[in-house]
Amino acid sequence: SAAEAIPQSVRQDKIVQGLVSEAGTNEPLAGASVHIKGTTVGTLTNSAGRYEIxxxxxxAVLVFSYTGKKQEERPVRDVTLINVVMEDEETMLSEVYVGYMTQRKADLTGSIAIATANDIAKNPSANAMKSLQGKLAGVHITTNGGNPAEGVNVQIRGLSSLSGGVRPLIVLDGMPTENLNLRDINAGDIESIQVLKDAASASIYGARASGGVILVQTKKGKVGQTKVDYNGSVALSTVIEKPTLMNAEQYGVATFRAYAYDELAYGIPMSLPGTYEFSWHRNAGGRPVLDAVRPAEWLNADQTVKGSDTDWLGEILQPAMMTNHQVTISSGTDRSRSLFSLGYFDNEGTQIHTFFRQYSIRTNTEYSLINNRLKIGExxxxxxxxxxxxxxxxxALINPPAVPVYDINGGWAGAAGFDDFTNPVRVLTDNKDNISNYVKIIGNVFMDLNIWNGISARxxxxxxxxxxxxxxxxxxxxxxxxRNSNGENYVGNNQSHPLSYVWANTLSYNMSSEKHSLDAVAGVEYTRFVQEGFSARREGxxxxxRDFAHIGVTTGTRYSLGSSADEYIYFSLxxxxxxxxDQKYLFSATLRRDGSSLFGANNRFAIFPAFSAGWRLSNESFMENQGFISDLKIRAGWGxxxxxxxxPRGYTSTPFTTDYSGTSYPIEGNETGPLYSGYRRTWLGNPNLKWETTTQTDVAVDFGFLNNRISGSFGYYFKKTRDVLVQTPYIAAMGEGGEPWINGADMNNRGIEFEISYRNDPKRAFQYGISANIGTYKTKLVSLPENVINKYPGDGVHDLVLGRTPNILYGLVADGIFKTQEEVDNHAEQPGKAIGRIRYKDLDGNGIVQELHDRTYIGITDPDFFGGVTFDFSYHNFDMNVFFQGVFGNKVNNVWKRESDLWNISVPAHKNHPIRILDAWSFDNPTSSIPAISNSTQNAEHRFSSYFVEDGSYLKMRNVELGYTLPSAVSSKMMMQHLRLYASARNVFxxxxxxxxxxxxxFDPEMPGYGYLTPFxxxxxxxVTF
Amino acid sequence: DSLNVPPKQVLDESLLTKPSDMEGFVTAAYARMADIPSWDSPFSPWWTGSLRADDSYKGGGGTWDGDGWHFMETFVGVTPNGWPLDYPWYVSYQIIQRCNTAIQKLHNISEEDFPQKNARLGEVTFIRTFTHFRLKQFFKYIPYIDETVVGTSAEFEAVPNRDRDQPNDQYLWGRILADFKKAEELLPAVQPEKGRVDKNAATAMVARTLMFMAYEQDDRHNVVNINKDRLAEALLYLDKLTDQEGAKVGLQADFADNFDIAFDNNTKESIWEIQYSIDDGSAAGGKINRSEGLNHPFQWGGFQCCGFHHISYNMANAFKTGPDGLPMFDTYNNGSYADGHDVFFGKNTFDPRFSHTAVAPGQPWKYRPELLFERAGIRNGAEYGYLKSVKELVPPDCNCLLYDGWQFNSMNKRMIRYDEVLLWKAEVLIQLDRWNESLPLINKIRERAANSTGRLVMADGSPILNYRIETYKPGINCTWDKEFAWKALQWENRLEMAGEGRRFFDLQRWGILEKTMNDYFAVEKNRFSWMDIARFTAGRDEYFPIPQPQMNWAKGNYTQNPGY
Structure with missing residues (x-):
C-alpha cells in the first residue's frame, strides 16, 4: 500500500482522501496520480476514482496528475477530504518539442503541424506517415497503394529541388536520422509527431531542413501507477476498386472487331489468329459479322495448354488478414520512469505471397538524481x-484470359500462341520465400544537468x-x-549496413519573471554516416x-558480385x-552553421539564420471584456x-572508376573466364558544389473563438530556392562522364494552409467535433542553366518549362474521334488517320500533325489543394470517427488508359483489356469517345497526348471507426482500468x-497504372489498460 | 580537415599516370566499343544496314514493336527526335572520348618506359576513327573530335558537325583517311593478343574510306563524280591485303565458318572481329554481344526472344538461280515464298548462300540437321514472313547464350572479312575500267559458295534445297563487259553479305538508294500491307537526321541534314 512507501521522516499522523473525476463527464478517473509535492510519496486513484494518502x-501540497489533464495542486491545511475535478489540458499551454528545446504552444511563432498517437491509431499502418495522409495541412503524403511494404513519399509545401523529391528530415527523440524510414519503427510507440514546415522553425536543422523536419517523439514512462496497455486488432482486407477485365469470350469478340475494323479502315485482309475459333459471315454490305467465338481447344501444338477462361486478376488477389498486437508497460515515480513495449504487426498482402511483418521491442528509462538536478536515461x-x-x-491485368494458369500436366502454362507473356501466379509462387529482412537498432543515451538558476546542460x-x-x-x-529459365537456377545474397551516430551537446537557459520570459539554447552536434553493402549471385x-540453397554450395560458372559504400560527416553549431x-510579444531567432564532407572543397561551411515574431492580440487589454475571441495571434517568420x-558523393573531384562490366574486354580473345579491366571517367568534378538554399517567408494567424471551441490557423508562405542542384546534360560530343553537378537553378513555391476545428459544448452528453485542413502549393521554375531546359517538358525551343512547374505534362492535343470519312479527309495530314481513330490538333497549322511542332502543355500534376476532414462523435460510452482525405484539381497521366483504351500499342501484343474497350468506336457505335479496336498502330495513338490526361481529383473515405468503452464499474470487475472495443472500415469509397x-x-486516381491496388x-x- | 571524406570505389585521376596504368585506358576504349548495352548500338548492323535496305524486315511482334525501326524501314516518320538515333550518337562519342583519353595519357609516356606505346596508340586511333567512320555513314556530317579537343562543354559545342566553309563532305573523309593511315603506320602486323586490332584491319579501312570518298556526293546526296585517283589509291591498299593471300589470309574453304562461334578468332578470312565473351564474372552475365538481343526466335526453350530480323522475300528471291547457275537478274522477283513453302522451294534452284543466310520452317537450324525450325518459332509471320535470318545466331544449346529478359549470344562480330576485301577490289577494278581483272575475284567468291554445301544437309544427308551455282564464264553464260561486270559485282556483294548490315551503305556509296528502294517497295507492298506507306525520298533518306537533342545542345553550331 501507499503507506509503506512513506519515509520515516514523514510523520504518519493524517489521512487525506477524496474523489478524482473528469470535468464535463463527471466520470471518476481511475489511475490518476496523487503525490505530495517535493517528495516521492504518492498513490493512485482506484477504479472508482478514489484515493487515500x-x-x-x-x-503539504497534493499534486494531482493524469495524462491529458491539466495538473492540479491542492494545499492540505486542515481538511481531510479533497475532491478534484480534472480538466482537459488546455492545448495552448502544453509544451511542444521544437528541436533541441520545448516551447509552450501558445508561444510558437512558426508553422508546426502536430499529430498525436491518436491520429496515427485512427488509420493504422506500419508506416506512421501513411496514417497521417490528409491530416496535416500542407503535408502532401503519397503512398504506394496497397503494397504491404508501405512505402510513402512526403512532400512539405511543394517541390523545392530538382534532383529528386526532397524528403523531410526525420528527427527521432531529438536525434536527426540519416537513414530512417518510419516504417522501420513501431508506429504504436509514437507519442507525437511535429512537422516543422516553415523555415523559421526548421532552420535549427540547417542544411538538411529545406524539405521540412518531422520530429518524432516516442512514448516514455510517466509518473503514476504501473500501467499495462494492450492494443490489438485484426483486419480483413480485400481489393474492391479494380478494373473489370474481359473474359475469354469478350476478348475473342474484341479480337474479331480489331480485324474487321482494320479491313475496313486500312484494307488489311482478315487473317484471324489461331488461338480462337471464330464463326462469322459477311453482311449484305460486305462487313464481317461475328456469329460465335470461343478459345481454341488447344493453344499449343503439343496439346498441353488448354484454351481456358482465366480471371488472372482473381488468381493473384486474395482476401488478406492484418494483425496487430502491442503491449506497453510503463511506470514512473519522481525518481525514475520507465517504459517497455512489445509489438507485432503482420500485414498479409492482397496479392498472394506478399506480406509485411514487424516485430519490435522498445525500452526506455530515465532517472532523476541529486534532487532532480541530474537526469540520465536511455x-x-x-x-x-x-x-x-x-x-x-x-x-495479371494484361495476360490473355484464354491462357490457363496450369497446363494439363499441372505445370505452369505460358501464353502459348499469344505473344510474349509471363505467368504472374508462377512468379509470385516461385519467389514466395525470397523475403527481405531488415533489422533496425535505434536509440540514445543522455544526461541532463540542471547547473544553476535556469542554466542546464545536456x-x-x-x-x-x-x-x-x-x-x-x-x-x-x-x-x-x-518462356523458361534456360535450365539455370541461382542463389543470390544481398546485405547492406548503414550506421549513423550523432553526438549532440547543448547548453540551455530559461528565465522568466512577471513580464519577461527567455528560453535559449546553444549547441554543437557531430554526425557521421557510414554504409557498406555487398551482393553476390551464383548459378547452379x-x-x-532453402535449407540447402546457400551461395557457398552453388557450383555454376555464372556469378556476379556487387558492392556499395558511402560515408559522410556533419559538424554543426x-x-x-x-x-x-508580457505574454503578448513573441520573438525568436535561430542560427545554424553546418560543415559537411558532402559540400565541395571550396564551400565547406553553410550558415542558416532565421527570425520570427508573434503578437498575441488576445492578451492585449483592448481585447478584454469580450467573450468571443479566446485566442488570437499573428505571427510571421523568415528563414x-x-x-x-x-x-552526389565525391562529385567535387574528377575520378575514374573500374567498372568491370563496362571497362573490361576479352583482349586475349577468350570466350569465357576473367577479363582484363580498365577505367573510365565517372564524372567531372566541381569543387564549388554546395547545398541548395531555400529562404521562406511565412505569415499566419492562429485563432480560437468561443472558449477555443472553434480554433484554427490560416497561413501563407513563399519559398524561394536558389542554387538548386542540377546535373547538366551536355553535348554528346564530349563523351562519357561529362556531366558535372552544378548549383544552377532557381525555383519558387507559394501556397496557403488552413486548419479549422470545432467542438460543441463540452458539457453536453453528445459530443461532436469537426476538424479540417487544406494546403496548397504552386511551384514555378524561375531559371535553369541553358543545357538543362531540355530535360524538362517542352520542346526546348518555343515551349520552355521556365515559369511553369516541372510537374507538367506536354504532348499532342487529342481532338476526339474521326466520325466520318469526310472528317478524315478534311483534317490535316496525319499519318495513319482513319475513321474511328483519334484526331490530333495541328497546332501550328502547317497542315501536318507532327510531334515536333504540335505538342503543347496539356496538364499540371500538382493539385490545386489537398487535405482532409475528420468528424468525431461521442455519446456516453460510444465514440465514432470518420475521416475523409482528398486531392483536388490535379491532372494525371492516366497510364492505365493506354492499356484500357488502346488495343495494341506496345509489347507484348494480344494483351487483355478491361470491358471498357468494348464500348470503343465502331460502325455500330459511332458516338464513342474511345478509338476503334485495331491491330494497327499507324495512327500512333500511343504517343503522349491529352487523350491520357485526366482529372486526378479524388475524395476518399479513408476511415470510419465506431468504438465502445466499457463503464469503469464493469471493467474494474474484470481487473481492468479501461477497456474499449472498436470496429473500423478503411478505404471505404x-x-x-x-x-x-x-x-x-x-479505377483509382491515386494509383492509375500497374500499382499495387489499395484494398478495403x-x-x-x-x-485495454490494466 | 576532418570534414574531408574521400568518395568510395573510385580512383583519383592523379593516381593513373604510370606506364603500367596505360593498358587500362586502352582496354576501356575497346570495352566501350563492344559493350554498347543495347541493340541500339552504332555497330548493330542489322537495323542500320539491312532493314533499311532490301535485305531484311524488322520482324518482332508487329509494326509497333520497336517502332523507330519501322519508321526506318519504311522511310516514313524518321524524325530528329525519333528513337533510337540519339543513343548511338551518344555512345559513339563515349567510345571516341575513351580513345582520346588514352591518347592523351599515352602522349605523356615515353616508348622507353612503355614499349607498346605505338601499338596502343595505333589501336585507339583505329577504334576512334572507325567510330567516326560509322557515324559519317549514318549522319554524313559529324563533329570530328580528336585528342586536341579538351575542356568544358563549351569547347565541344564549338566543334561544328559541318564546316560551312567546305563545299562538301570530302574534308571529313579526309580526316578519317588521315587517321586510318596514321593507325596503319602505328599498328604492328601481328598482335600477340588475338583481341587487338592489327595493321591489316587499318589497311582495309584505309581502302574502304578511299572507296567511299571516291563516290563524291553533292548537297542532296547525289553521286556526282567517281574519283579515279581515290580508287587507284584504294587499290594499292587492297593489294597489300591480297598479296598476303595464303595460310594466314584468305577465304575459308566453307562459307559457314564465318558464322560459327567455333571459328571465333580462328579463320584466315577474318581481318578484324569485335570480341565477346560469356561467364567472365561480369555482373551483366558476360561481355556479350548486345546488339542482337531481339533477333533470336522462340524455339527449343533455348531461344526466348524476340523474333526480329527476317530476311525479305526480295532478298530470298535474289538467291534463286537460273538453269545456268547464275542469278536471275531480271526475273528473280517474280513470285515469292508467299506462294507457298513447297512451291517456292520446289520449283526453284538456289545459291547455297541462301541457307547460310536464312532458315524457313521445316529446315535445319544453323548446320544442325536434327534441329528443325518450326513455324511456331516465328513470332509474326503474317507481317514479316517466315524466313528467319540466321547468320548472327547460334544453335539453341550453345553455352554462349545468355537470357536476361532478352536473348544474347557471345559469338564474335566479324567487322571486316577477306571475302569483302576481294569484292571491294573487284569493284575498284571495274570502276578503273579493268573489269576483266575483276572476273577471277568474283568467281573465286562464287566457287567458294559452290563448295560450301557440306553442312547444308537434312538428317538423311540430302541437301536442304536444290542448290545450283556456277561461276561467270564469258562467252558461255555471259558477256563480261563493264556493264555486266558491274551488275554481277553488285549482285555478288548482296548475296555474299546478305543480312549483314552492308547493303544500305553499298547502295548509299553507289548512289542508287532511291531507285533500288522504291522499286523494292513497289513489289513488296503487295506482299505485306504495312509496306503500303513506304517511300524513299531522295535527297533526305540517304542519311539519318542529326538527333534533335544534339542540335539543341550545339546552340546553332550544327547543321541539320536536308529534308528533316
Whole structure:
C-alpha cells in the first residue's frame, strides 16, 4: 500500500482522501496520480476514482496528475477530504518539442503541424506517415497503394529541388536520422509527431531542413501507477476498386472487331489468329459479322495448354488478414520512469505471397538524481522486419484470359500462341520465400544537468543502425508454350549496413519573471554516416530447397558480385533564443552553421539564420471584456535552410572508376573466364558544389473563438530556392562522364494552409467535433542553366518549362474521334488517320500533325489543394470517427488508359483489356469517345497526348471507426482500468471526377497504372489498460 | 580537415599516370566499343544496314514493336527526335572520348618506359576513327573530335558537325583517311593478343574510306563524280591485303565458318572481329554481344526472344538461280515464298548462300540437321514472313547464350572479312575500267559458295534445297563487259553479305538508294500491307537526321541534314 512507501521522516499522523473525476463527464478517473509535492510519496486513484494518502504535515501540497489533464495542486491545511475535478489540458499551454528545446504552444511563432498517437491509431499502418495522409495541412503524403511494404513519399509545401523529391528530415527523440524510414519503427510507440514546415522553425536543422523536419517523439514512462496497455486488432482486407477485365469470350469478340475494323479502315485482309475459333459471315454490305467465338481447344501444338477462361486478376488477389498486437508497460515515480513495449504487426498482402511483418521491442528509462538536478536515461528500440515486396499487377491485368494458369500436366502454362507473356501466379509462387529482412537498432543515451538558476546542460549520443539482408533462390522454371529459365537456377545474397551516430551537446537557459520570459539554447552536434553493402549471385544450386540453397554450395560458372559504400560527416553549431514579453510579444531567432564532407572543397561551411515574431492580440487589454475571441495571434517568420539530398558523393573531384562490366574486354580473345579491366571517367568534378538554399517567408494567424471551441490557423508562405542542384546534360560530343553537378537553378513555391476545428459544448452528453485542413502549393521554375531546359517538358525551343512547374505534362492535343470519312479527309495530314481513330490538333497549322511542332502543355500534376476532414462523435460510452482525405484539381497521366483504351500499342501484343474497350468506336457505335479496336498502330495513338490526361481529383473515405468503452464499474470487475472495443472500415469509397471531357476513366486516381491496388479493410480491435 | 571524406570505389585521376596504368585506358576504349548495352548500338548492323535496305524486315511482334525501326524501314516518320538515333550518337562519342583519353595519357609516356606505346596508340586511333567512320555513314556530317579537343562543354559545342566553309563532305573523309593511315603506320602486323586490332584491319579501312570518298556526293546526296585517283589509291591498299593471300589470309574453304562461334578468332578470312565473351564474372552475365538481343526466335526453350530480323522475300528471291547457275537478274522477283513453302522451294534452284543466310520452317537450324525450325518459332509471320535470318545466331544449346529478359549470344562480330576485301577490289577494278581483272575475284567468291554445301544437309544427308551455282564464264553464260561486270559485282556483294548490315551503305556509296528502294517497295507492298506507306525520298533518306537533342545542345553550331 501507499503507506509503506512513506519515509520515516514523514510523520504518519493524517489521512487525506477524496474523489478524482473528469470535468464535463463527471466520470471518476481511475489511475490518476496523487503525490505530495517535493517528495516521492504518492498513490493512485482506484477504479472508482478514489484515493487515500497519509500526509506528514499540514503544509503539504497534493499534486494531482493524469495524462491529458491539466495538473492540479491542492494545499492540505486542515481538511481531510479533497475532491478534484480534472480538466482537459488546455492545448495552448502544453509544451511542444521544437528541436533541441520545448516551447509552450501558445508561444510558437512558426508553422508546426502536430499529430498525436491518436491520429496515427485512427488509420493504422506500419508506416506512421501513411496514417497521417490528409491530416496535416500542407503535408502532401503519397503512398504506394496497397503494397504491404508501405512505402510513402512526403512532400512539405511543394517541390523545392530538382534532383529528386526532397524528403523531410526525420528527427527521432531529438536525434536527426540519416537513414530512417518510419516504417522501420513501431508506429504504436509514437507519442507525437511535429512537422516543422516553415523555415523559421526548421532552420535549427540547417542544411538538411529545406524539405521540412518531422520530429518524432516516442512514448516514455510517466509518473503514476504501473500501467499495462494492450492494443490489438485484426483486419480483413480485400481489393474492391479494380478494373473489370474481359473474359475469354469478350476478348475473342474484341479480337474479331480489331480485324474487321482494320479491313475496313486500312484494307488489311482478315487473317484471324489461331488461338480462337471464330464463326462469322459477311453482311449484305460486305462487313464481317461475328456469329460465335470461343478459345481454341488447344493453344499449343503439343496439346498441353488448354484454351481456358482465366480471371488472372482473381488468381493473384486474395482476401488478406492484418494483425496487430502491442503491449506497453510503463511506470514512473519522481525518481525514475520507465517504459517497455512489445509489438507485432503482420500485414498479409492482397496479392498472394506478399506480406509485411514487424516485430519490435522498445525500452526506455530515465532517472532523476541529486534532487532532480541530474537526469540520465536511455531509449532503445529494436525492430525486425520481414517482407515480400512484390507486385505482379501488370501481368495479371494484361495476360490473355484464354491462357490457363496450369497446363494439363499441372505445370505452369505460358501464353502459348499469344505473344510474349509471363505467368504472374508462377512468379509470385516461385519467389514466395525470397523475403527481405531488415533489422533496425535505434536509440540514445543522455544526461541532463540542471547547473544553476535556469542554466542546464545536456549531452545525448544516439545511434541508428540498419541491417538489410536477403537470400534469393531463383528457381528453375518453365512455362509450357512460353518462356523458361534456360535450365539455370541461382542463389543470390544481398546485405547492406548503414550506421549513423550523432553526438549532440547543448547548453540551455530559461528565465522568466512577471513580464519577461527567455528560453535559449546553444549547441554543437557531430554526425557521421557510414554504409557498406555487398551482393553476390551464383548459378547452379543442386537442390532448390532453402535449407540447402546457400551461395557457398552453388557450383555454376555464372556469378556476379556487387558492392556499395558511402560515408559522410556533419559538424554543426547552432543556437536559438525565444523571448516573450508580457505574454503578448513573441520573438525568436535561430542560427545554424553546418560543415559537411558532402559540400565541395571550396564551400565547406553553410550558415542558416532565421527570425520570427508573434503578437498575441488576445492578451492585449483592448481585447478584454469580450467573450468571443479566446485566442488570437499573428505571427510571421523568415528563414533560410538547406537541402543536401541531391548532393552526389565525391562529385567535387574528377575520378575514374573500374567498372568491370563496362571497362573490361576479352583482349586475349577468350570466350569465357576473367577479363582484363580498365577505367573510365565517372564524372567531372566541381569543387564549388554546395547545398541548395531555400529562404521562406511565412505569415499566419492562429485563432480560437468561443472558449477555443472553434480554433484554427490560416497561413501563407513563399519559398524561394536558389542554387538548386542540377546535373547538366551536355553535348554528346564530349563523351562519357561529362556531366558535372552544378548549383544552377532557381525555383519558387507559394501556397496557403488552413486548419479549422470545432467542438460543441463540452458539457453536453453528445459530443461532436469537426476538424479540417487544406494546403496548397504552386511551384514555378524561375531559371535553369541553358543545357538543362531540355530535360524538362517542352520542346526546348518555343515551349520552355521556365515559369511553369516541372510537374507538367506536354504532348499532342487529342481532338476526339474521326466520325466520318469526310472528317478524315478534311483534317490535316496525319499519318495513319482513319475513321474511328483519334484526331490530333495541328497546332501550328502547317497542315501536318507532327510531334515536333504540335505538342503543347496539356496538364499540371500538382493539385490545386489537398487535405482532409475528420468528424468525431461521442455519446456516453460510444465514440465514432470518420475521416475523409482528398486531392483536388490535379491532372494525371492516366497510364492505365493506354492499356484500357488502346488495343495494341506496345509489347507484348494480344494483351487483355478491361470491358471498357468494348464500348470503343465502331460502325455500330459511332458516338464513342474511345478509338476503334485495331491491330494497327499507324495512327500512333500511343504517343503522349491529352487523350491520357485526366482529372486526378479524388475524395476518399479513408476511415470510419465506431468504438465502445466499457463503464469503469464493469471493467474494474474484470481487473481492468479501461477497456474499449472498436470496429473500423478503411478505404471505404472513392469519389472521382465522373463527368466532363477530363473525367477519370480508370479505377483509382491515386494509383492509375500497374500499382499495387489499395484494398478495403475491415478491422476489429480493442484497447485495454490494466 | 576532418570534414574531408574521400568518395568510395573510385580512383583519383592523379593516381593513373604510370606506364603500367596505360593498358587500362586502352582496354576501356575497346570495352566501350563492344559493350554498347543495347541493340541500339552504332555497330548493330542489322537495323542500320539491312532493314533499311532490301535485305531484311524488322520482324518482332508487329509494326509497333520497336517502332523507330519501322519508321526506318519504311522511310516514313524518321524524325530528329525519333528513337533510337540519339543513343548511338551518344555512345559513339563515349567510345571516341575513351580513345582520346588514352591518347592523351599515352602522349605523356615515353616508348622507353612503355614499349607498346605505338601499338596502343595505333589501336585507339583505329577504334576512334572507325567510330567516326560509322557515324559519317549514318549522319554524313559529324563533329570530328580528336585528342586536341579538351575542356568544358563549351569547347565541344564549338566543334561544328559541318564546316560551312567546305563545299562538301570530302574534308571529313579526309580526316578519317588521315587517321586510318596514321593507325596503319602505328599498328604492328601481328598482335600477340588475338583481341587487338592489327595493321591489316587499318589497311582495309584505309581502302574502304578511299572507296567511299571516291563516290563524291553533292548537297542532296547525289553521286556526282567517281574519283579515279581515290580508287587507284584504294587499290594499292587492297593489294597489300591480297598479296598476303595464303595460310594466314584468305577465304575459308566453307562459307559457314564465318558464322560459327567455333571459328571465333580462328579463320584466315577474318581481318578484324569485335570480341565477346560469356561467364567472365561480369555482373551483366558476360561481355556479350548486345546488339542482337531481339533477333533470336522462340524455339527449343533455348531461344526466348524476340523474333526480329527476317530476311525479305526480295532478298530470298535474289538467291534463286537460273538453269545456268547464275542469278536471275531480271526475273528473280517474280513470285515469292508467299506462294507457298513447297512451291517456292520446289520449283526453284538456289545459291547455297541462301541457307547460310536464312532458315524457313521445316529446315535445319544453323548446320544442325536434327534441329528443325518450326513455324511456331516465328513470332509474326503474317507481317514479316517466315524466313528467319540466321547468320548472327547460334544453335539453341550453345553455352554462349545468355537470357536476361532478352536473348544474347557471345559469338564474335566479324567487322571486316577477306571475302569483302576481294569484292571491294573487284569493284575498284571495274570502276578503273579493268573489269576483266575483276572476273577471277568474283568467281573465286562464287566457287567458294559452290563448295560450301557440306553442312547444308537434312538428317538423311540430302541437301536442304536444290542448290545450283556456277561461276561467270564469258562467252558461255555471259558477256563480261563493264556493264555486266558491274551488275554481277553488285549482285555478288548482296548475296555474299546478305543480312549483314552492308547493303544500305553499298547502295548509299553507289548512289542508287532511291531507285533500288522504291522499286523494292513497289513489289513488296503487295506482299505485306504495312509496306503500303513506304517511300524513299531522295535527297533526305540517304542519311539519318542529326538527333534533335544534339542540335539543341550545339546552340546553332550544327547543321541539320536536308529534308528533316
Amino acid at each position: 497519509s500526509v506528514g504535515s499540514e503544509d 531509449n532503445l528500440a529494436v525492430s525486425y522486419l520481414q517482407y515480400r515486396d512484390a507486385n505482379e499487377m501488370r501481368w 549531452t545525448q549520443f544516439g545511434i541508428d543502425y540498419g541491417n538489410a539482408y536477403s537470400r534469393t533462390v531463383e528457381k528453375m522454371w518453365s512455362e509450357t508454350g512460353g 544450386v543442386y537442390l532448390e530447397d 547552432f543556437g536559438k533564443a525565444n523571448y516573450v514579453y 533560410a535552410n538547406g537541402n543536401v539530398q541531391g548532393l 472513392t469519389l472521382k471526377k465522373w463527368w466532363g471531357a477530363d473525367q477519370f476513366t480508370s 479493410f475491415l478491422t476489429f480491435g480493442l484497447n
